[in-house]
Amino acid sequence: MASQNKKKILNDPVYGFITLPNDLTFDLVEHPYFQRLRRIKQLGLSELVYPGALHTRFHHALGAMHLMGQAIQTLRSKGHKISEAECDAAQIAILLHDIGHGPFSHVLEYTILEGIPHERLSLLLMHELNRQFGGGLTLAIQMFEGTYHRPFFHQLVSSQLDMDRMDYLNRDCFYTGVAEGTIGADRIIKMLDLVDDHLVVEGKGILSIENFLSSRRLMYWQVYLHKTSLCAEAMLLQIIRRARFLLSQTEAEYSGVPTVFTTPALHTFLSRKITMDDFEQHPEYLRAFSQLDDYDIWTCIKFWSQHPDRVLSTLCQLLLDRRLFKILMSDVPFAGELVREIEQQLLDAGLQQDELSYFLVEGVATNSAYLPSIDNINIKMKDGRIIDIADASDLPGIKALTNMVKRYYVCWAKNLTQQPVRLV
Numbered sequence: 001m002a003s004q005n006k007k008k009i010l011n012d013p014v015y016g017f018i019t020l021p022n023d024l025t026f027d028l029v030e031h032p033y034f035q036r037l038r039r040i041k042q043l044g045l046s047e048l049v050y051p052g053a054l055h056t057r058f059h060h061a062l063g064a065m066h067l068m069g070q071a072i073q074t075l076r077s078k079g080h081k082i083s084e085a086e087c088d089a090a091q092i093a094i095l096l097h098d099i100g101h102g103p104f105s106h107v108l109e110y111t112i113l114e115g116i117p118h119e120r121l122s123l124l125l126m127h128e129l130n131r132q133f134g135g136g137l138t139l140a141i142q143m144f145e146g147t148y149h150r151p152f153f154h155q156l157v158s159s160q161l162d163m164d165r166m167d168y169l170n171r172d173c174f175y176t177g178v179a180e181g182t183i184g185a186d187r188i189i190k191m192l193d194l195v196d197d198h199l200v201v202e203g204k205g206i207l208s209i210e211n212f213l214s215s216r217r218l219m220y221w222q223v224y225l226h227k228t229s230l231c232a233e234a235m236l237l238q239i240i241r242r243a244r245f246l247l248s249q250t251e252a253e254y255s256g257v258p259t260v261f262t263t264p265a266l267h268t269f270l271s272r273k274i275t276m277d278d279f280e281q282h283p284e285y286l287r288a289f290s291q292l293d294d295y296d297i298w299t300c301i302k303f304w305s306q307h308p309d310r311v312l313s314t315l316c317q318l319l320l321d322r323r324l325f326k327i328l329m330s331d332v333p334f335a336g337e338l339v340r341e342i343e344q345q346l347l348d349a350g351l352q353q354d355e356l357s358y359f360l361v362e363g364v365a366t367n368s369a370y371l372p373s374i375d376n377i378n379i380k381m382k383d384g385r386i387i388d389i390a391d392a393s394d395l396p397g398i399k400a401l402t403n404m405v406k407r408y409y410v411c412w413a414k415n416l417t418q419q420p421v422r423l424v
Helices: 021-032 032-039 055-078 084-095 118-132 136-145 152-157 163-177 185-190 205-225 227-251 264-270 276-281 282-288 294-304 310-320 336-348 351-361 398-400
Strands: 009-012 018-021 190-195 196-203 326-330 360-367 378-380 386-388 405-412
Touching: 009 055, 021 032, 021 378, 021 398, 032 055, 032 118, 032 310, 055 084, 055 152, 055 185, 055 190, 084 136, 084 152, 084 360, 118 276, 118 282, 136 152, 152 163, 152 196, 163 205, 185 190, 185 205, 190 378, 196 205, 205 360, 205 378, 227 264, 227 294, 227 310, 227 326, 227 351, 264 282, 264 294, 264 326, 276 282, 276 360, 282 378, 294 398, 310 351, 336 351, 336 360, 336 405, 351 360
Parallel strands: 196 378
Antiparallel strands: 009 018, 190 196, 326 405, 360 405, 378 386
16 A cells, blocks of 8 residues: 655645645644644634634644744754754644643633643643654654753744744734734744844844734734623633533532533533643543533533523523623723622612622733743844844834733623613
């Protein structure tokens, strides 16, 4: 039997043709762990605001791998020695960087799995793949963790100017249609260089970095933290919270509590709190997680919309019908009088006191386009000096992008009551 041709070319709507560079990359893409990313939306519930935002983590991971290949070609062209093994490992590291995402990407990250960031699960899945592929991912894992002796590889995978951000900004602009967030990724990659094996940007790329940071901030407020998305996400979080509560009552054999349908994979994580130690010591939890995706949640939401519990069924039906919560946003915390007025309106609409917290949610959204305290975007000036972008730029607005901006919000089920809310 002839061996399978694994040198595949994929047609990507953002970049055109993408090549899978070797057999191992092909096998990783074909693996069920990676194929699961087809069933996880990149932008969670943003499709309720931007109907075209239907792309997946699968798209994004392939795009980031493509940009990694371009970045390495650029660095090689400037005389930096990068072996084929290093090139392959860097592309694998970025290909698998999001493999640990759960349903709805960031929306449920700390809800279904309490206190476990997706990066730790990505690393755990990479170690399992490394075992299955006979140690072929060892170098990629070192780059992902930041333990490899050449730090720029980790910077390309995870930093404030990594291939992850390059792709998701490009891709999210494309699928949402928010053209104002477009970045010049090709030019930024062409301006990359190394100094002592650390990533820098050539001085003539300053304008492109300024645009990159400004675009990132715009995308956060216009897409990722859009007020309608915040409402939908708040509703989804309350749905999961209520389902978990009812499930705990059912399994504690409280009389009169109807059973709560869940898929087997989702039941594993709603019925108990799973820790990182559990994942590391009990392989069945990693197997269950690898079966979990957006489809589990939507299937349950459709079932739960007919559940006898009125809190659960009402929230699910509202989300299915896109009858979303009303939201108010402010630069300062809301006055207690406003919240109490909303509470009273919900009580007048028939809610019980113990149901209020499911239909009235307060929160805060934060955004900072650039955090030099975490890691720097360094510019290599013509005279050889290495300067942080915030100091190299002559735009006063760039320094402002380093500030953490907070916006407070309160959202509630206004469609349960038609009374206007007075802003106090």
